[in-house]
Amino acid sequence: MPIFILALLQNAEIAPAESERSADLLTPNGGLMFWTLVVFLFLFFILGRFVFPKITAAVEAREKALEDAIEGAKADREAAAKALAEQQRQIDAARLEAQKIIVEGRQVGEKLRADMIEETHKQQQAMLERARHEIEAEKENAIAALRREAIELAIAGASKVIEKNLDDQANRKIVEAFLSSIPVPEVKRG
Numbered sequence: 001m002p003i004f005i006l007a008l009l010q011n012a013e014i015a016p017a018e019s020e021r022s023a024d025l026l027t028p029n030g031g032l033m034f035w036t037l038v039v040f041l042f043l044f045f046i047l048g049r050f051v052f053p054k055i056t057a058a059v060e061a062r063e064k065a066l067e068d069a070i071e072g073a074k075a076d077r078e079a080a081a082k083a084l085a086e087q088q089r090q091i092d093a094a095r096l097e098a099q100k101i102i103v104e105g106r107q108v109g110e111k112l113r114a115d116m117i118e119e120t121h122k123q124q125q126a127m128l129e130r131a132r133h134e135i136e137a138e139k140e141n142a143i144a145a146l147r148r149e150a151i152e153l154a155i156a157g158a159s160k161v162i163e164k165n166l167d168d169q170a171n172r173k174i175v176e177a178f179l180s181s182i183p184v185p186e187v188k189r190g
Helices: 003-014 016-022 030-162 168-181
Strands: none
16 A cells, blocks of 8 residues: 555544544535645646647647548549549440451451352352363364264275275265264253
8 A cells, every 4th residue: 555545544543533523525624625726726737738738739630630531531432433434434445346356357257258158159160161171172072083983984884895995085085074064963061
């Protein structure tokens, strides 16, 4: 226990009559009231001079920090809203660009497909035309070969018939003239 309390307790034991008189706290005591007022004013002056300005400054600083934090939060929210709007705009632009690229890709693919079909068709027609020319050339070669053989057979048959070998060159001219006067049947093309 503190020494002050011990001293009070010892005084209380020495002067029991005095403690009975001070026990009545509700009774006004002028000296006690004066000193209490002096101590209060002294403490109020000390607190007002040294402590209250620091407390007030701390409260004002805290209030200013809170206001700054609120303003910063508002600014951050506005910046975030602007950034979000910009991001959304960029996303929309990217979507439009992607759709444009897809449409262009489809158009290029369709054009490529049409070009390939057209090229294939042209190649097919060219192959058919070549085949027709080759067939026509083969047909003419076959007809010419058949005529030659027919001439050879006709000459051989005629020489057997007349049993005399005629002049080969003159005979050939006669038979060729005869065969060329025979119409050649047309072959149907399809």
